[in-house]
Every structure is written in structure tokens, then in C-alpha cells.
Amino acid sequence: xxxxxxxxxxxxxxxxxxxxxxxxxxxxxxxxxxxxxxxxxxxxxxxxxxxxxxxxxxxxxxxxxxxxxxxxxxxxxxxxxxxxxxxxxxxxxxxxxxxxxxxxxxxxxxxxxxxxxxxx
Numbered sequence: 058x059x060x061x062x063x064x065x066x067x068x069x070x071x072x073x074x075x076x077x078x079x080x081x082x083x084x085x086x087x088x089x090x091x092x093x094x095x096x097x098x099x100x101x102x103x104x105x106x107x108x109x110x111x112x113x114x115x116x117x118x119x120x121x122x123x124x125x126x127x128x129x130x131x132x133x134x135x136x137x138x139x140x141x142x143x144x145x146x147x148x149x150x151x152x153x154x155x156x157x158x159x160x161x162x163x164x165x166x167x168x169x170x171x172x173x174x175x176x177x
């Protein structure tokens with residue numbers, strides 16, 4: 058340890074023993090540290106601003122909407138509902154949107170499976 062580090066440690070220990078840190082704001086709550094290295098220095102600030110303002114990446118918003126539409130059609134298929142030509146075309150369009158989403162998603166494990174049309 059160098060001299061400056063020792064001086065700093067001693068001052069911190071003295072402050073602790075005097076109770077200076079006892080009434081700090083957020084005491085007893087977890088500390089949320091953002092690691093600028095995790096996202097890369099170029100995108101850290103942009104990600105931090107978006108996260109602080111509760112914005113989601115576009116692909117994540119798309120995922121939520123796609124999952125809702127998938128669930129709707131899967132429920133129709135599960136019930137054995139006869140699919141009209143319009144519904145079949147809507148499922149095909151949804152499958153194309155799923156394919157586009159799967160190309161944008163950053164991690165393979167987040168890909169969505171297209172809907173398999175029932176055999177007639």
C-alpha cells in the first residue's frame with residue numbers, strides 16, 4: 058500500500074468510528090452500480106439515459122406485442138377454432154414479423170418461434 062492509500066483508509070476508519078456515515082441517504086438500501094465497461098464506452102451513456110427514463114429498446118417492445126399476438130392465435134388453435142382465410146393470412150404476416158424480430162434480437166435465446174398452422 059502506498060502512503061496516500063493508507064492516509065485515505067485511516068480517514069475513512071476515523072469517520073466510521075465517529076459515526077459520520079450513519080445517517081447517509083439510502084442507508085440500508087442496495088447500491089445499483091452501472092458498469093460502463095459492460096455496454097462499451099460508446100453506448101454506456103445512451104443506455105444509461107434510456108434506462109433512467111424507462112425507455113425500452115425497440116426489439117423488446119416488439120417482443121411484447123408479438124408475444125400477445127402469438128398467445129391470441131395459439132389460443133384459437135388450441136380451442137380447435139376453424140381459421141378463416143383472413144386469420145391464416147394474419148398468422149402468415151405475424152410469422153414474417155417474427156422472422157424480422159428474430160434477425161434484430163441480440164441474443165439467440167430470445168428468439169420467438171413462428172406459429173405452426175394446423176394441418177387440414
